[in-house]
Amino acid sequence: MSTTANKTLILAEHDGRSLSEGVYHAVAAAAFWNQPVELLVLGHDANSIAQAAATIQGVSHVIYSDSTAFAHTLAEDAAKLISQLGRDYSVILAAHSAFSRNILPRAAALLDVAMISDVLEIQANKTYVRAVYAGNIYTTVQSSDTLQILTIHSSRFPQAARTQAPAEIDTIAALPATPASRWVSEFRSQSERPPLSSAKVVISGGRSLGSAEHFEQILAPLASKLGAALGATRAAVDAGFAPNDIQVGQTGVTVAPELYIAVGVSGAVQHTYGMKDSKVVVAINQDPDAPIFQVADYGLVGDLFEVVPSLTASIQSQP
Structure with a gap:
């Protein structure tokens, strides 16, 4: 050819x-x-x-x-x-x-x-x-x-x-449609938050959040305060804590926001591949040896269930 x-x-x-x-x-x-x-x-x-x-x-x-x-x-x-x-x-x-x-x-x-x-x-x-x-x-x-x-x-x-x-x-003009396959249906998550792929601030949660309810209760208020998009690790998605379309990583969405906040994220290479180009990375994890701290610009060792609500309460809402 x-x-x-x-x-x-x-x-x-x-x-x-x-x-x-x-x-x-x-x-x-x-x-x-x-x-x-x-x-x-x-x-x-x-x-x-x-x-x-x-x-x-x-x-x-x-x-x-x-x-x-x-x-x-x-x-x-x-x-x-x-x-x-x-x-x-x-x-x-x-x-x-x-x-x-x-x-x-x-x-x-x-x-x-x-x-x-x-x-x-x-x-x-x-x-x-x-x-x-x-x-x-x-x-x-x-x-x-x-x-x-x-x-x-x-x-x-x-x-x-x-x-x-x-x-x-x-x-x-388009060519004749392929008869071997057809579109059946789709489901899209509706959210007022900015799109994950283009958001300037991204807050991602890991499996440490423990449940879909905790994922929303802990991260959503902080995301609203910062005008941020929500992301998740593959482990959190596989556990059913978050929908697949917000998975950040090698097999998910690649992001490069101005600020990336990783909450309860261990820092597996599958995940860090999708966010390591972020301008500033903040990690919150109670394990001081978590690999995520190796790619973070700022790290906070602590219980996310205490740290994140406290952080949220101290931030003024976006106008």
Whole structure:
């Protein structure tokens, strides 16, 4: 397979209301290649999403596929369309998330090229730095493929700004839907708190909280005071203390807030991989030897059931 143009295509993730913050990081990462950057928006009645994508600085073109099949995008349908478009690009990328890692490997297989995931650094000569073993080892890999397909670790790249001169938007037809799979239903947790992936303050709880009731009773008031998002460790999620969509870690959401407060979190590498890029990390744990203190900027050894309510009471509510 050979490509016909030196262009970059970015798969734009959105929830039907707004673009994911990762899209802005992906556009900034794409500047490395110094070539035109085009955004692919998949959706149904999502004109506002396409228009928002067109205002990202560095985007030269937006391709919008409006189809009922993309009202709830299935990986099979998205990958099939990307594989048809892919021959016109030298790079296809997206922010590393459940959405992109479900679609792009399928597209890579259809295009018969390698898929490089969760890239931390882009280097010359199709070379990339990525982490293995939950971030304990960095590896440098080089691809020989003409077409590069990758996902980037959002927190390692800046955010692209907005522009007053929006890019042109082209609408294209979707391919026939894949009959082998169909969308059945979904459940989304409703919350007035900021989204976990883009919150400036994140408060995460571990299994030490003991129950779903304690998780909410102890952490929610502090989150409300600080205008923070709630996160959880995998152990807390597996124990049923918190929903899966707020899991922070290697198999969950990767965050890099200005302030990360870890409450009753032991500091397993699976979890720290997802939050170690936070600007300031505060750990509260009664075990002075807990590994979380090794990545924390500030640590408090104490009983979380006493410390957190006391901390909450001492903070003025956000206006």
